[in-house]
Amino acid sequence: MEHRVVSLRLPVLAQDVLLALFITVMQVQGTIVRNAGEVIQRRSPTSENWDMSC
Structure with a gap:
């Protein structure tokens, strides 16, 4: 009796999705x-302490 190894690999696309x-x-x-x-x-650009030198 011959024994076969069953491959349990997922298709490449399924591996990529996972x-x-x-x-x-x-x-x-x-x-x-x-x-x-x-x-x-976060300060908006219109706030009074906005510094443009950053």
């Missing part, structure tokens, strides 16, 4: 974690 989803989730998670501890006040 990798893209993983990277997207990691980027969003990192952005959320980074911004959770920071309070950033």
Whole structure:
């Protein structure tokens, strides 16, 4: 009796989609974690303390 090895590999397109989803989730998670501890006040160009020398 001959035994065959079954290949469980996903097609390349499916691997690319899974990798893209993983990277997207990691980027969003990192952005959320980074911004959770920071309070950033952004000044508009019309604010009275705007400095054009930056």
